[in-house]
Amino acid sequence: MSRPARYHHGDLHSTLLREANRLLDEDGIDGLSLRKLAERAGVSRTAPYHHFRDKNALLCALATQAFSQLDEMIGRQLQGEGSKERIQHFVREYLRFATEHPEQYELMFGRTIWKSGAPTEELKAVAYRSFRNYAERLGSQLQGRLPADTDPLRVAQASWATVHGLCRLLIDGIYVNREDIEAVSEQSVALIMAALAPSA
Amino acid sequence: MSRPARYHHGDLHSTLLREANRLLDEDGIDGLSLRKLAERAGVSRTAPYHHFRDKNALLCALATQAFSQLDEMIGRQLQGEGSKERIQHFVREYLRFATEHPEQYELMFGRTIWKSGAPTEELKAVAYRSFRNYAERLGSQLQGRLPADTDPLRVAQASWATVHGLCRLLIDGIYVNREDIEAVSEQSVALIMAALAPSA
DNA sequence: GCAATAATCTTGACAGTGTCAAAATAAGCC
DNA sequence: GGCTTATTTTGACACTGTCAAGATTATTGC
Numbered sequence: 001m002s003r004p005a006r007y008h009h010g011d012l013h014s015t016l017l018r019e020a021n022r023l024l025d026e027d028g029i030d031g032l033s034l035r036k037l038a039e040r041a042g043v044s045r046t047a048p049y050h051h052f053r054d055k056n057a058l059l060c061a062l063a064t065q066a067f068s069q070l071d072e073m074i075g076r077q078l079q080g081e082g083s084k085e086r087i088q089h090f091v092r093e094y095l096r097f098a099t100e101h102p103e104q105y106e107l108m109f110g111r112t113i114w115k116s117g118a119p120t121e122e123l124k125a126v127a128y129r130s131f132r133n134y135a136e137r138l139g140s141q142l143q144g145r146l147p148a149d150t151d152p153l154r155v156a157q158a159s160w161a162t163v164h165g166l167c168r169l170l171i172d173g174i175y176v177n178r179e180d181i182e183a184v185s186e187q188s189v190a191l192i193m194a195a196l197a198p199s200a
Numbered sequence: 201m202s203r204p205a206r207y208h209h210g211d212l213h214s215t216l217l218r219e220a221n222r223l224l225d226e227d228g229i230d231g232l233s234l235r236k237l238a239e240r241a242g243v244s245r246t247a248p249y250h251h252f253r254d255k256n257a258l259l260c261a262l263a264t265q266a267f268s269q270l271d272e273m274i275g276r277q278l279q280g281e282g283s284k285e286r287i288q289h290f291v292r293e294y295l296r297f298a299t300e301h302p303e304q305y306e307l308m309f310g311r312t313i314w315k316s317g318a319p320t321e322e323l324k325a326v327a328y329r330s331f332r333n334y335a336e337r338l339g340s341q342l343q344g345r346l347p348a349d350t351d352p353l354r355v356a357q358a359s360w361a362t363v364h365g366l367c368r369l370l371i372d373g374i375y376v377n378r379e380d381i382e383a384v385s386e387q388s389v390a391l392i393m394a395a396l397a398p399s400a
Numbered sequence: 401g402c403a404a405t406a407a408t409c410t411t412g413a414c415a416g417t418g419t420c421a422a423a424a425t426a427a428g429c430c
Numbered sequence: 431g432g433c434t435t436a437t438t439t440t441g442a443c444a445c446t447g448t449c450a451a452g453a454t455t456a457t458t459g460c
Contacts, residue, residue, distance in 0.1 A: 012437085030316055033417065044439050046419075051437095055418065111306060114372045116230055127374065154387035157380065158362065161388065165365020166358075172314045174327065180357065187354035188361065194394035206455090212408085233446065244410050246448075251408095255447065 013051045015041050020062055024103045029112060034058070056113070060120040063108045066101075067123070070108070071130035073097060074137065082141025088189045091163055095185060098167035105171060109164065134160060145196045159192045213251045215241050220262055224303045229312060234258070256313070260320040263308045266301075267323070270308070271330035273297060274337065282341025288389045291363055295385060298367035305371060309364065334360060345396045359392045 019040045023032045034055055035045050052058040077090040098105040106112070108127075113119050119127070135156035146152060166188060170181055219240045223232045234255055238245050252258040277290040298305040306312070308327075313319050319327070335356035346352060366388060370381055 028316065029311075034419090035417070046440085047438055049419075106311060109368070109372060109374060111229075111310075111372050114374055116228065150390075151383070151387070154383055155391075157384045158366075158387040158391055161365035161369055161384070162358065162362040162391070163365070164369060165361035165363070168309070168368055169361055169364060172309060172311050174309060174314055183351070183354055184357045184361070187351070187358040190350075191355075191358055191362070191391045191395055195391055234448090235446070246411085247409055249448075 012041060012043060012047065016048055016051060016058070017061060017065070020058060021065075021104075024062065024107065025101060028103050029106055029110070032059075056118060057120065059107060059113055060123045062104070063113055064120065064123045064126055066104050066108050067126040067130050070097060071126065071133055074130060074134050078134070078137035078141060082143070082145075084189065084193050087138075087141065087192065088186065091185050091189055094163050095167060095170070095181065098171060102171040105167060109168075131156075131160065142196065147195075150195060155192070155195055162188050162191065212241060212243060212247065216248055216251060216258070217261060217265070220258060221265075221304075224262065224307065225301060228303050229306055229310070232259075256318060257320065259307060259313055260323045262304070263313055264320065264323045264326055266304050266308050267326040267330050270297060271326065271333055274330060274334050278334070278337035278341060282343070282345075284389065284393050287338075287341065287392065288386065291385050291389055294363050295367060295370070295381065298371060302371040305367060309368075331356075331360065342396065347395075350395060355392070355395055362388050362391065 016037060020032060020037055023037055023040065027036075034048055037058075038045050038048055041047075048058065052061065073093060074090075077093050078086070080086070113123070135153055138156050138159065139152040142152060142155065146155065163185075166181075166185060170178075216237060220232060220237055223237055223240065227236075234248055235245050237258075238248055241247075248258065252261065273293060274290075277293050278286070280286075313323070335353055338356050338359065339352040342352060342355065346355065363385075366381075366385060370378075
């Protein structure tokens with residue numbers, strides 16, 4: 001197939017992203033070193049630096065991709081009429097998203113990027129966008145069913161925190177184990193739905 | 201004061217823990233290197249290895265200390281009669297605990313220990329204990345006020361996830377900012393309290 | 401008190417990391 | 431074809447965790 005070692009790779013940028021995702025899955029966020037990545041791409045240690053300013057930029061690119069997927073998922077799951085079943089289903093999908101690629105989820109929300117490194121403008125944009133997307137769609141799902149003194153934005157923030165916290169506890173292997181997760185997520189949805197006015 | 205450079209430090213173990221906590225606060229979990237730590241303690245690079253098997257063991261010791269504090273705080277805040285005010289106050293205290301020493305909180309619940317490294321038996325014990333403590337105390341606070349089909353353990357898990365998720369989003373600097381936090385935490389408590397039977 | 405043992409600490413070394421500078425190579429353009 | 435620009439490479443530096451072997455002190459047995 002590919003010629004055996006041309007000087008110019010030809011498609012390094014996307015190859016790096018692809019292999020980086022694989023490495024992330026396999027070796028985790030710490031196991032992802034630029035040198036290993038370069039080797040996998042069949043290229044010298046410093047070659048990646050001409051496609052990403054530094055490691056942080058690479059990670060931000062990965063996270064940005066992932067947020068796009070998440071945003072798409074949110075749009076797909078939270079459309080149409082709101083119901084407890086639909087929200088329960090969304091939560092299940094969210095948990096699946098997080099647990100199927102835990103290292104990716106960690107990268108998206110973890111401190112590696114947001115604290116230690118510095119999130120790209122592009123990443124911040126898509127991250128905030130996906131939250132706004134969630135808030136709006138959840139808001140319209142609960143349309144007219146919230147008590148008057150309840151701000152839909154607060155419900156969105158609190159419920160996201162709940163699901164996010166669930167994912168973190170689950171992914172990091174603390175407290176909540178896989179057998180409980182279904183019951184806990186149901187309970188969480190119950191909490192969210194309980195915020196509704198005593199039914200319409 | 202201290203003699204200027206004896207061969208035997210005399211109190212290295214506790215000095216290491218103390219300085220490690222300072223380093224954690226100042227430079228974060230990544231900035232905490234054993235070499236810097238050794239230098240601060242006025243000792244050679246490998247001296248700490250005679251007191252902690254490896255870096256993971258040191259971090260586990262720090263986390264264990266922190267969980268003890270948290271456990272103590274839980275016992276202090278969640279005693280006596282249950283009320284919305286008391287729970288709201290607990291949540292505020294929890295948020296304060298997490299945000300005043302974010303790096304410590306990250307260490308306690310983050311993947312550095314639970315995923316990448318391996319939690320000590322001692323750490324696991326105190327971590328689980330503090331959750332059980334929380335679950336029991338919250339359970340007795342909500343005693344007799346929960347619907348019959350609602351498992352108090354699930355409520356404990358779900359509510360912990362909510363508060364934990366809030367802390368993570370806040371600490372890592374995503375979505376929730378400091379100004380919103382009070383309102384969001386109130387909303388979260390509202391969600392938790394909404395699980396109660398339509399009042400007693 | 402003194403020798404043997406154990407605890408503690410040091411120096412040297414190794415493999416691994418991210419990243420910079422300077423040189424080499426290839427591609428694209430006029 | 432020659433110039434410019436985009437890629438890629440080699441070499442180097444400072445930093446990391448950790449192991450092995452030796453130096454030093456404390457502790458124990460007699």
